[in-house]
Structure formats: structure tokens, C-alpha cells
Amino acid sequence: MRLFCLLIATLLLGLVVGLPRTAASQTTSPYNVVVPVTDVSDAQRSQAFSTALGQVLARVSGGQDLSGKAGYANAMQNAGGIVKQFQYQRGEGNPPSLTLSVTFDQGAVQRLVTQMGATTAGVKPPLLLVVKGVDGNILGKEDLGALGDAVNKHGYQVSYADPSQLPDLGKLESADPAAMSAIARLYQTGLVLVGELHANGADWTLISSGQAQHWNAQGNSEDSMFADAGKGATDRLSQALNVIGAGTVDGKLWVSGLHSAMDYADLLATLRADPSVQKVSTLGGQDDGVLLAIKAGAPLDGVAANLAAGGRLMQGSSHDGADVSLRWLH
Known part of the structure; x- marks a missing residue:
């Protein structure tokens, strides 16, 4: 011995x-969400609060779909009542983009989940997005907005790969232990979505629990392919993790x-x-x-x-x- x-x-x-x-500790609070808005009107802000709360409830319940629970609709209508703080942010572009960062009261959110008859669960680690564009380069956060939004809507947070801080992608796609260990050290997660875009489609690999799942998809635009990939990845994650x-x-x-x-x-x-x-x-x-x-x-x-x-x-x-x-x- x-x-x-x-x-x-x-x-x-x-x-x-x-x-x-x-x-x-995690660098991003699960009770904070950034959502796009078109203006600073009361109507847009109220809608943003509802959208943000839906994402936070999914996160805190471990990805469970609570939309059919009693009290869910009322919670969405009164989302502003449990907002701890919010702040508008203007991005780059012409015209510049506008987003609203919303942080909810942790105790109030957990009480909502319990009142809906669901269970609060440990917040899942972020899903690391590693996507190669048609030119072979790793896409950054600014290029993966549609994919990040699709993942967020289903209760998962995302993080974005730094091209200079990645193991060999071939080994990563095969869930090689050394590659997964490097990902854990650099990004504090064991959930990875690797993608490679082509002219009219994409190849995807989801790594969870040290196992790789592969699929491919066709699409007429990057946004539609990203939306489908986000849903496909989170559906697979939920099947494995939301037990x-x-x-x-x-x-x-x-x-x-x-x-x-x-x-x-x-x-x-x-x-x-x-x-x-x-x-x-x-x-x-x-x-x-x-x-x-x-x-x-x-x-x-x-x-x-x-x-x-x-x-x-x-x-x-x-x-x-x-x-x-x-x-x-x-």
C-alpha cells in the first residue's frame, strides 16, 4: 500500500x-444578468427585469423549467420588486448598443423558487465557448452574442475562450484528461462547447463529465446556427445534470x-x-x-x-x- x-x-x-x-467563489454572480434594451423607457426596463429574472430563476434552480409553475407569471410581472440594483451600459457601434445590467436580491430569488415548489440547486459552472470561425480563428465574445444569449436563456452562464489560453483543440474535443485539467485550471469549469463553422453549417462537440458528444447542424445564418447550438447544448446538459x-x-x-x-x-x-x-x-x-x-x-x-x-x-x-x-x- x-x-x-x-x-x-x-x-x-x-x-x-x-x-x-x-x-x-465565482467571478460572476448568478443573480446578475445583462440583457439588451432598445431605450431607457419604463416599459423596456420592466420587460428587461422580467427577462433577467427568468434567467436567474433557471440558474438558481439548476436549469429547471419553472415557467409552468404556479406563481411564475406573477413573479415575472413583479420582477422589479426584487431588483437589488440595475445599471444601463452603452457599447460600441453605430448606433451604440444599449444593455441593462440587473442584480436581484439573493434571498428573494431563493424564496420564489421554493414557493413555486421547486428546489434550489447549486449553480452550474459556466459553459466555456470555444468556436472557430470559417477562417479558422477562435471567435471572441463580440462574435458569439447569439450563442451566449441562447445558452443564458436556458439557465446556464457562459465564459469565452482566450485563444492564447487553450489546450490542443483535437485533444479537447476528445475529452483528453490533460486537456480537461488545463481547462479546469484556466476557466474553472468542466463544461465546454467546441464548435467549428463552415459555409452553411457547423460541427459541435459538448464536453460534460469528461465525455464528448458530437453533432452537426445546417443553417442559413450564424445567428440561427448559434441559437440551435445553444438550445442543443443546454438540452443535453439538462438531461445529464438536472437530476x-x-x-x-x-x-x-x-x-x-x-x-x-x-x-x-x-x-x-x-x-x-x-x-x-x-x-x-x-x-x-x-x-x-x-x-x-x-x-x-x-x-x-x-x-x-x-x-x-x-x-x-x-x-x-x-x-x-x-x-x-x-x-x-x-
Whole structure:
């Protein structure tokens, strides 16, 4: 048995008790949304508040569609009542674009979700957009507005790739562990949408839980292809990540790729920061892996998918005695 197992034993005796339950902070608040407006009139501002609240509710509920819930329509009509602050912003262009940045009261939003009979969930990490234009260059934020809007409408945040801060795209599209580890370090996410535009279509790859899904689509314009891609990506993400449990689930989780006691401590902190994980205990370790007993409020495959979305974990090889297996990324 390797030295790592001895380090685990040391942690079990003392360090584990003091592990923090807080997740890493995000640079953008899930309660803030920027929406386009045509002018500064009361009517436009009221409509912007409603649009923004719809996106925030989807984010905070983990991507659930709440539009059919009792009280949703009334919440949209009175969205301005829970706005914490708002600010108009003018962009570049002729004429210049106009947007409204809206921030909602966190407690009020969470109460709304609960009143609608839904559950508040951990806000999903952003979906990193890596899209090559027809000229082969990586498109920036200013070129991906329609794609970002389509993703936002379904309750997910986005981040944009820096062409100078990307691993090899071929390895990224195949969900290579080293490439995914680099993405996690640079962009703090395990969700990536890779696209390549052609004259009348596009190829898309969605990476989630360390697995790649590929599809292609045709379109008459970039905006229509981006809208379809945004919906297609978020539909796939929601199917994997928005798993709501009806009761408590007990099971065993195997995590490999742990090279030090610090990796082990970080793993436990990551698990405890997930709102669906109720209890974690260590059953044993072997080589670079550890077997954990998990009590969760959702099926373990859904819990594992959400853990991998954060970027520090990806799907691992099956292990005897474990219901699900993950791999720790460095």
C-alpha cells in the first residue's frame, strides 16, 4: 500500500473534521444578468427585469423549467420588486448598443423558487465557448452574442475562450484528461462547447463529465446556427445534470488520481460543497484511489455528473464495489 494511504489515515484522524464546506467563489454572480434594451423607457426596463429574472430563476434552480409553475407569471410581472440594483451600459457601434445590467436580491430569488415548489440547486459552472470561425480563428465574445444569449436563456452562464489560453483543440474535443485539467485550471469549469463553422453549417462537440458528444447542424445564418447550438447544448446538459431525487440515496463512490493528502482534502471539500451530497465517509484506499460512502439527495450518477461539471473531476474507470467512479484532475 502506498504512502498516500497512510496520509489518508492521518487525515481521517484529524484533518477531515476541520474541512471547509464552502465552494470556490465565482467571478460572476448568478443573480446578475445583462440583457439588451432598445431605450431607457419604463416599459423596456420592466420587460428587461422580467427577462433577467427568468434567467436567474433557471440558474438558481439548476436549469429547471419553472415557467409552468404556479406563481411564475406573477413573479415575472413583479420582477422589479426584487431588483437589488440595475445599471444601463452603452457599447460600441453605430448606433451604440444599449444593455441593462440587473442584480436581484439573493434571498428573494431563493424564496420564489421554493414557493413555486421547486428546489434550489447549486449553480452550474459556466459553459466555456470555444468556436472557430470559417477562417479558422477562435471567435471572441463580440462574435458569439447569439450563442451566449441562447445558452443564458436556458439557465446556464457562459465564459469565452482566450485563444492564447487553450489546450490542443483535437485533444479537447476528445475529452483528453490533460486537456480537461488545463481547462479546469484556466476557466474553472468542466463544461465546454467546441464548435467549428463552415459555409452553411457547423460541427459541435459538448464536453460534460469528461465525455464528448458530437453533432452537426445546417443553417442559413450564424445567428440561427448559434441559437440551435445553444438550445442543443443546454438540452443535453439538462438531461445529464438536472437530476432531482425523490428521496435519500446511499451508495459508494470510487475516485482515482489522488496523488497527495492535499488532493484528498480538496476532494472532500468539493464533495461537501455539493448541495446534493448529505454525508461522506471514507471506506478505504488503494494505490491512487479512495472508496467513499455517499448519502445524497439524488441518484449517484446525477451527483457524479454535477461534480464533474465543476472541472476537478471526470468520469473514471469502473471499480469493484463502487456504484460510480470518478477521476481527480490536476
